[in-house]
Structures are given as structure tokens and as C-alpha cells.
Amino acid sequence: MPDTFRNWSGSIKFTPKSRAAPRSSRQVQQLVAKARAEGKTLRPVGSGHSSTPLFNTPETLVSLERLSGVKAADYESRTARVLPGTGLRDLGAMLGEHDLAMMNLGDVDYQAIAGALSTGTHGSGISLGNLSSMVIGGVLVNGLGEEIPFGVDAGEGEDHDLSRAAALSLGTLGIITSLTLRLESSYMLHRQNFMIHIDWVLEHFAELVEQNRSFDFYWYPRSDMAQVRLLNEPGEEPTLLPPGELKKEVTGPSYEVIPNDRHLVFEEMEYMLPFDEQLAAFREVRERVKSEHRALVGWRVLVRTIAADNVMISNAQGRDTMTIALLQNNTLPFKEYFDDIEPIFQRHGGRPHWGKKHTMKAPELARLYPEWERFQQIRKQMDPDGVMMNDYLKELLGEEGE
């Protein structure tokens, strides 16, 4: 009996006909070639933390969990070659053995590296790019079953079009079997979390962004309080600290201090907006949540920043970015709340997080990404027969009915 696949939050369930967990790029090639020859499809999956049906397939679900580990690391060039199924938690410790570290991480480290960057996973910090922006090369098995190196692995610049497409592709160009990442020397971080009234945060937002390596805040709609999270290298502390209660303080290696443990399961919508010191979109969201949703919303709203990058369909492409995320416990209704707030994000030029709830489709998305058409050309070159497609992706990327 085939097993049902369930994503992290439980909002997505499907039953693939078969599952595969290849141990080599060669085995990935064989899987893709077989699917193509039989006129079938397949989808890669990381740790299943996305909550859009990116990995859904009625046919073969391909997990990269057996392709895990650091293949090579070079301190001189601050680069490493890593396998796609490596969990971010393990990766931090493995890179640490080479005195290397990722420039930033998201809020948790449960994801696999290829899964995380394939949707543009990000942390916070106006000078820190998302995970896709750290990709300088790699290898993928395209929809024809061919092994295709890209970026520095192909002897091309990291800015080559295929590399900028593969760094965030939703698994639509093929299956990534190796990644070359640009890293930093390993570093320590000092975390301080404060509780303070949201009005103080809004008043000091620009200074907090400027003075901290990484700063973000959670707003709690019911109390109107905010949790401000500051991350800095020891000795490079900000002069401005929130005059509120210090809830948490810890110092340690970056890969241990950035991620948090999450025990509550939630649904989330997150949009990436042009950076705005005045927080106009957040102020609008706050008013709307207070007037319409406060009784229903069990959890919080998260505001972060990301540095601009040049990855083709990265949601921070070409612009310094601020992000606003709505979080709702998965035991509470979320659809009405998300649907009501989403137009505010869209009016402010927001691009949806590819791995979180949203309702946008190809025609609107194409207007948000200057290189949308170029990405589609590359995708069709890499996968002319649509072996990597599913129904959701056809609609998302504009191939409905083909």
C-alpha cells in the first residue's frame, strides 16, 4: 500500500504511487530517465516544511535524504560543496569543522539545504541575503535525465543565467544533486530578545535595522506588545537597546544561535515587500488585524528584512526587502484571515514566499519578476517534457491546459 505524505503543518496530504531515495546522482538520472521514457512525472522533496503543494505528485516522490553531507570545503575561498539532502542543523556543525559558516539562516534549521533554498528561505538582516543568494554553483539532473553543472561547477561565473535560475527554482529545472555555496569564516553571535510595546518599535525601526547585524520583531495582536530579537557579533553591539524586559540572552556559534525550536504547529503567509522605513504596509496590516481579526488570531505577525539579490525568481530579487508574515496556530481557522490581509501585501508590491500560503498565479507573478520570461525559457530548456511538473506548478507558472 502506498503511504500518504503529509507536510510539516498537516495542511497538505497526498499519496504518491511510489517513493525513491537515491544514493547518487547516477541513480537520480536513472529515475528521471525512466519517468520520462514512460511519460510520467516526479517531484523532489526536502524535509516537507513548505505549505504550498510544490512537492505533490500522484507518481514518484523523490527524497534526497540519502544524499547528505559536505563533499569538500575550502577555507581560503570560503566555499563548500554540499549534498542537497543535508539538513541545515547538521550542515552548521559540519561547516564549523572547517571554520566556515553560512552568512545567515532562517528561524529554524529543520529543512534540507536544497529544499530550503529552492523556495528562497531567508532570515533577517538588511545586509544579509537569503539562502539562494549563497549559491555560486552546483549540479542538477534536468528533466531529460542529463547531469548539468552550473555556475562555478560549470566553469562559468556565479552570475550565469542557469546558476541564477537554479538557485531558486521550486525544483522545476530538475533535481539538484550538489550545491556550491559561498560562506563566511565561522562566527559567534550574541542574541538578545526583548519585550516592548509595538509603538516603541515602530518609532525606532530604522535605527534598529541599521544598528544590528540581524533584527526582527514579532507583534502580538492581542496585547499590542512586540518581541524584538537582536543578533550581533560580540563586541559589535548596538547603542540602542529596547527599554523593555530582556526575555532571552545567549551567545554561541552562529548556527546554534540563529535558529529557534518550534513546538507549536502553525500555518503561515509571508510576503516580501520593498524595504520601507515607515512600515506603511505593516501599519495597515496592524489596523486591519485589530479591527477585524483580533479575536480570532491566536498568534503573531513577524517582520524581517533581506538584502537584495540577483537570483531570477528570488522574492528579494533587485530590491532590499522587508517581509511580513502572518502566523496562525494550525488548530485555528486561517483562510479567512490570510485572504483578508493578502490584498494589503499585494497593494504594497509584495511577492509571496514560494513555500508558504498564498493565492497568486502566473499572470500576477509575471508582473512582479523582471526576469520571469527568462526563467520560463530556461525551465523549458531543462525540462521540455514537463517531467518535473505537477498540477499546482502548471497553474503557478502558467502552463495550465498545456
Ligand SMILES: Cc1cc2nc3c(=O)[nH]c(=O)nc-3n(C[C@H](O)[C@H](O)[C@H](O)COP(=O)(O)OP(=O)(O)OC[C@H]3O[C@@H](n4cnc5c(N)ncnc54)[C@H](O)[C@@H]3O)c2cc1C
Ligand atoms: C516551522 C517552520 C519555520 C520556517 N521558517 C522559515 C524562515 O525563517 N524563513 C523562510 O524563508 N522560510 C521559513 N519556512 C519555510 C521553509 O523554509 C520553506 O518552505 C523551505 O522550502 C522548506 O524546506 P524543505 O527542506 O522542507 O523543502 P520542501 O518543503 O520539502 O521542498 C521545497 C521545494 O524544494 C524542492 N526541492 C527539494 N529538494 C530539491 C532538490 N534536491 N532539487 C530541486 N528541488 C528540490 C521541492 O520540490 C519544493 O519545490 C519555515 C517553515 C516552517 C514549517
